[in-house]
Amino acid sequence: xxxxxxxxxxxxxxxxxxxxxxxxxLSEVENRTAAGEQALRLLYPQAxxxxxxxxxxxxxxxxxxxxxxxxxxxxxxxxxxxxIAIDPSSPITGGAILGDRVRMQAHAGDxxxxxxxxxxxxxxxxxxxxxxxAAAVLDASGFPLIFIETVGTGQSEVxxxxxxxxxxVVQAPEMGDEVQAIKAGLLEVAxxxxxxxxxxxxxxxxxxxxxxxxxxxxQHDRAMGDRPRPKRPDVLLGSAMTGSGxxxxxxxxxxxxxxxxxxGAETLDAAALKRAEAQISGILAQRVSDQLRQPGRAxxxxxxxxxxxxxxxxxxxxxxxxxxxxxxxxxx
Amino acid sequence: xxxxAEPPRPIKVLIAxxxxxxxxxxxxxxxxxxxxxxxxxxxxxxxxxxxxxxxxALQEDVDVxxxxxxxxxxxxxxxxxxxGLREQGLDDVLVTAGGIIPDxxxxxxKETGVSKVFGPGTTIREVxxxxxxxxxxxx
Numbered sequence: 001x002x003x004x005x006x007x008x009x010x011x012x013x014x015x016x017x018x019x020x021x022x023x024x025x026l027s028e029v030e031n032r033t034a035a036g037e038q039a040l041r042l043l044y045p046q047a048x049x050x051x052x053x054x055x056x057x058x059x060x061x062x063x064x065x066x067x068x069x070x071x072x073x074x075x076x077x078x079x080x081x082x083x084i085a086i087d088p089s090s091p092i093t094g095g096a097i098l099g100d101r102v103r104m105q106a107h108a109g110d111x112x113x114x115x116x117x118x119x120x121x122x123x124x125x126x127x128x129x130x131x132x133x134a135a136a137v138l139d140a141s142g143f144p145l146i147f148i149e150t151v152g153t154g155q156s157e158v159x160x161x162x163x164x165x166x167x168x169v170v171q172a173p174e175m176g177d178e179v180q181a182i183k184a185g186l187l188e189v190a191x192x193x194x195x196x197x198x199x200x201x202x203x204x205x206x207x208x209x210x211x212x213x214x215x216x217x218x219q220h221d222r223a224m225g226d227r228p229r230p231k232r233p234d235v236l237l238g239s240a241m242t243g244s245g246x247x248x249x250x251x252x253x254x255x256x257x258x259x260x261x262x263x264g265a266e267t268l269d270a271a272a273l274k275r276a277e278a279q280i281s282g283i284l285a286q287r288v289s290d291q292l293r294q295p296g297r298a299x300x301x302x303x304x305x306x307x308x309x310x311x312x313x314x315x316x317x318x319x320x321x322x323x324x325x326x327x328x329x330x331x332x
Numbered sequence: 333x334x335x336x337a338e339p340p341r342p343i344k345v346l347i348a349x350x351x352x353x354x355x356x357x358x359x360x361x362x363x364x365x366x367x368x369x370x371x372x373x374x375x376x377x378x379x380x381x382x383x384x385x386x387x388x389a390l391q392e393d394v395d396v397x398x399x400x401x402x403x404x405x406x407x408x409x410x411x412x413x414x415x416g417l418r419e420q421g422l423d424d425v426l427v428t429a430g431g432i433i434p435d436x437x438x439x440x441x442k443e444t445g446v447s448k449v450f451g452p453g454t455t456i457r458e459v460x461x462x463x464x465x466x467x468x469x470x471x
Contacts, residue, residue: 020422095371101374101376101388108381108384114391
């Protein structure tokens with residue numbers, strides 16, 4: 001591996017606290033350039049220390065405002081904090097409005113707060129394809145606490161839970177009854193559910209309904225033995241606007257982090273393994289896609305796509321054919 | 333790894349309203365229009381200090397900073413923002429302005445680092461074309 005190139009010095013400067021280099025490096029990573037990949041190879045071994053907190057929930061539930069309040073609370077304890085805030089890209093034009101910063105402008109000038117917006121660029125699941133890599137860069141650059149705010153999600157965008165150490169699902173009052181609370185999906189992967197906007201009517205009732213439905217079943221859990229089971233989240237009330245409940249939420253996050261680190265000494269954290277898998281799968285998919293677009297294969301790829309589109313062949317046969325195509329080249 | 337078939341990355345634009353005027357309709361319409369032109373638009377909203385604009389431009393690594401100002405304070409705020417960007421090493425960021433800016437001030441603003449001032453009646457297409465033609469970053 002070549003050291004001393006422009007790429008490695010970008011990584012080096014980012015790690016030493018150069019925010020301009022960090023910002024540029026995040027772009028390289030986001031744009032999946034060779035320079036970004038090179039820098040990640042250097043930085044990855046230095047990452048793995050930060051607490052990655054995923055924050056997800058419906059559009060308008062108050063995720064950005066809550067993250068801003070958490071940043072303020074964390075800064076009060078002296079810790080550097082980073083935020084990755086993802087907003088959706090247009091499926092039509094590829095453009096995006098990245099509007100999460102609107103709620104997060106209080107910390108301009110504080111060099112220990114670093115906020116970066118990312119467009120989802122077609123990646124499903126509420127994140128961008130390079131979110132995990134971006135988090136690793138921030139981690140290696142010395143941010144011990146990193147919030148990852150997803151796009152506004154619905155019921156089943158659970159990807160964030162597989163890449164974050166701790167997942168916070170933000171709910172607002174009057175977003176549904178007990179049946180919503182027992183539906184499978186997003187609420188099952190929460191470590192902490194926050195009923196935000198607790199200054200609004202109905203918040204207490206929403207919290208107690210969620211608590212009743214999500215935290216019951218401890219006895220059933222034991223009976224389930226080793227079978228996979230949903231998490232039993234803490235349900236907290238909070239108001240990002242007034243700040244009420246925010247210190248308690250940060251304390252709950254810190255407790256989760258401490259418990260995770262203690263466990264980590266004995267067994268490798270499940271979240272870390274999932275994160276590794278998600279990263280490798282993403283890179284594999286990208287590599288395969290890139291390889292298929294190489295000049296020698298692009299024609300066959302297009303022909304295969306057309307054959308599936310016109311129902312001449314089925315997509316399984318098509319996938320096998322393309323994999324064979326990669327194999328031929330790989331061996332030859 | 334990059335491949336030749338990969339589409340070019342979207343141009344990233346920061347749209348901000350420095351100062352104290354509360355008229356953000358234009359900035360929002362432009363943000364939306366540039367979204368439709370395929371740009372990634374970071375929108376930071378109203379009442380931004382020069383420090384906030386510079387900090388957002390740095391952290392977001394934008395290609396363009398678009399400043400909307402209708403308060404009349406452009407001769408104070410815009411040079412401060414341009415100086416702040418240079419101070420942070422963001423010399424390659426294209427700075428444009430729009431809103432209510434008298435023609436008589438345009439030359440002076442250009443000297444401080446504003447590349448282009450768009451007056452009332454400018455179409456979104458014109459803004460997008462100007463940005464595409466003048467973005468300085470190649471990577």
